[in-house]
Amino acid sequence: MLQFIDLTKRYGKADPPALQDFSLTVEEGEFVVLLGRSGAGKSTLIRCANGLIRPTSGEVRWKGESVTRAKKEELLKLRAGMGMIFQQFQLISRLDVLTNVMVGRFHHLPLWRSLTGTFPPEVVETAREALHRVGIGHLARQRADGLSGGQQQRVAIARVLVQRPKLLLGDEPVASLDPVTADAILRLLKEIHRHEKMTTILNLHDVHMARRVATRIVGIRNGRLVFDGKPEELDESRVWDIYRPDDDCCRPFLVHESQPPVSHVLLRV
Numbered sequence: 001m002l003q004f005i006d007l008t009k010r011y012g013k014a015d016p017p018a019l020q021d022f023s024l025t026v027e028e029g030e031f032v033v034l035l036g037r038s039g040a041g042k043s044t045l046i047r048c049a050n051g052l053i054r055p056t057s058g059e060v061r062w063k064g065e066s067v068t069r070a071k072k073e074e075l076l077k078l079r080a081g082m083g084m085i086f087q088q089f090q091l092i093s094r095l096d097v098l099t100n101v102m103v104g105r106f107h108h109l110p111l112w113r114s115l116t117g118t119f120p121p122e123v124v125e126t127a128r129e130a131l132h133r134v135g136i137g138h139l140a141r142q143r144a145d146g147l148s149g150g151q152q153q154r155v156a157i158a159r160v161l162v163q164r165p166k167l168l169l170g171d172e173p174v175a176s177l178d179p180v181t182a183d184a185i186l187r188l189l190k191e192i193h194r195h196e197k198m199t200t201i202l203n204l205h206d207v208h209m210a211r212r213v214a215t216r217i218v219g220i221r222n223g224r225l226v227f228d229g230k231p232e233e234l235d236e237s238r239v240w241d242i243y244r245p246d247d248d249c250c251r252p253f254l255v256h257e258s259q260p261p262v263s264h265v266l267l268r269v
């Protein structure tokens, strides 16, 4: 169980809070998609989950242990059970694909192996299997920077698979990809979720895709939770609550009867 308890995050004293009194409990095995406008606080929340960002107040607890209060060593241990994928993939560009995937096992190997970059045969085998699983087994010996965005995200997902985390966090994992590739990556994540049952939290900018993959959708607006429900409960007025501009300036256009539903309009802007 992952608990966000009364989180508030201010980056600067004078800045408005990126998160404000934010509480949410995510049960094991859920597939949660965070929706919200740019700057709503989605990335901040995801990064608080694995301690990349410390909240100004409040606490994150993972399986009962405090991520927020964990000391460096404890935090590294907690993070070993949390995989993360990013918009910009975060691969080591000069290394080949297979080595990038094996990096996912670093947490579980003795320090000398990390320092020398040598991996036991079973790790090599596990990494090869993971690459096949994500559909790019044939690219194992290619340099990471020679791949397309979709292929790089598959490498990043394979790296998470060898890590065998209990929690997968995705900070806009498909935001840099074209719609067809984004769709393929989300299908892959959904299939992995179905198979591994790992708790998954992603933030996405696409309402339609969110409805398709999530078991639960959380809407964030100005750092506060404004929707928490099943995909089928996210009707047009709730989509509007999440995305409406603060001054309501565009509402007459967006909800005009002759217009497609808000979620469709939002997909196109």
Ligand SMILES: Nc1ncnc2c1ncn2[C@@H]1O[C@H](COP(=O)(O)OP(=O)(O)OP(=O)(O)O)[C@@H](O)[C@H]1O
Pocket (backbone or CB within 6 Å): 011, 012, 017, 018, 036, 037, 038, 039, 040, 041, 042, 043, 044, 045
């Ligand atoms: N490192 C930082 N320093 C200062 N302010 C930051 C920092 N990171 C985020 N913010 C601010 O915190 C608020 C929330 O940002 P955050 O990136 O969490 O939103 P988001 O919903 O993920 O947005 P997007 O969808 O555009 O990525 C924004 O006002 C943003 O400008």
